[in-house]
Amino acid sequence: MIAVERLTKRYGAHPAVDDVSFRCEPGTVTGFLGPNGAGKSTTMRMICGLTPPTSGIATIAGLPYRQLANPGREVGVLLDASAQHAGRTGREVLTVAAGTMGIDRREVAAKLDQVGLPPVAARRRVGAYSLGMRQRLGLALALLGDPRVLILDEPANGLDPEGIVWMRGLLRDFADRGGTVLLSSHLLREVEAIADRLVVIGNGRVVAQGGKDELLAGVGTLVRARDQGALRAALDRAGLDATRVTDGLLVRAEAEAVGQAAAVAGVALTELRPASSSGLEQLFLTLTAAAPTREDVR
CATH class of the missing domain: 3.40.50.300 (P-loop containing nucleotide triphosphate hydrolases)
Known part of the structure; x- marks a missing residue:
């Protein structure tokens, strides 16, 4: 061990x-x-x-x-x-x-x-x-x-x-x-x-x-819209943390909360689904989004 x-x-x-x-x-x-x-x-x-x-x-x-x-x-x-x-x-x-x-x-x-x-x-x-x-x-x-x-x-x-x-x-x-x-x-x-x-x-x-499996199950929700700027603003107003990824926005919230925030703002969504199916890459991007990139010091 x-x-x-x-x-x-x-x-x-x-x-x-x-x-x-x-x-x-x-x-x-x-x-x-x-x-x-x-x-x-x-x-x-x-x-x-x-x-x-x-x-x-x-x-x-x-x-x-x-x-x-x-x-x-x-x-x-x-x-x-x-x-x-x-x-x-x-x-x-x-x-x-x-x-x-x-x-x-x-x-x-x-x-x-x-x-x-x-x-x-x-x-x-x-x-x-x-x-x-x-x-x-x-x-x-x-x-x-x-x-x-x-x-x-x-x-x-x-x-x-x-x-x-x-x-x-x-x-x-x-x-x-x-x-x-x-x-x-x-x-x-x-x-x-x-x-x-x-x-x-x-x-x-x-x-x-x-x-x-435990970590991947808790990744969050993947959401996309034709107007990504409006979607981001709607999520910000709802207090939902979102990270830009290749396929759209990754939100640390349940799909219902994300869909409700978009509906209140009148933003039409093109995709709304659990992000766990996107695998480790999305989890990695979500967890390390706030970490600055720098070279290792040895």
Whole structure:
């Protein structure tokens, strides 16, 4: 299990992460979502002991990462697929890691095969790898110690559609066998397809968390009109919070209240329906609409 309790990271007066708490249980995939600069990467780095928190604590299997006796056997980490020795071959990268963790070197070939890197690719130097190949190598490294926990930051970057489907199956199988997965990704449709739980962060703070179905059920109402300006004004007068999305306006209210506000203002609607059918993308836009976009501070 991953337990994050009131994690905070400040750089001077700037709060990169502010009082973040959540848990990731065995047998589940937790999608960790937020816009660029929301604090996702900083939070994951604190969980993995790479960035010291200003306050709060994160534990894996009851211990901070740095206190794990052999962390690679407890948790597999992929935070940056490019952070690999470019002069080594893929096989050498895993062989060195196997020696460090005290793992039988025969596992190297097994893990390379598991992630779809054939022997000819394993003999090439990492500097000649495509981003997709580096992602596969990073996953092989994360899986090498047969850990119970995976922490992955944008692992699908550079993968083709077939590779993304393959990764979805790999992570779902890992969780179904009792593993714990914390997954950060901008590919919202893929997160929606695989995640059991969601943690959404904006401007360094958790803005929503819970079961995926529970959160999606409470998205709100999607509404459209030929005169969007008049519709927005009608909703404002009724005190209904609305966010512009691709398909119209997303309102945090029941459809009946939205329709009543439009009727009172004489605004003809072209669409009025629960937004839950629009999926994770609309939920994400709604929850993070007020969060400013900025680059992560590390």
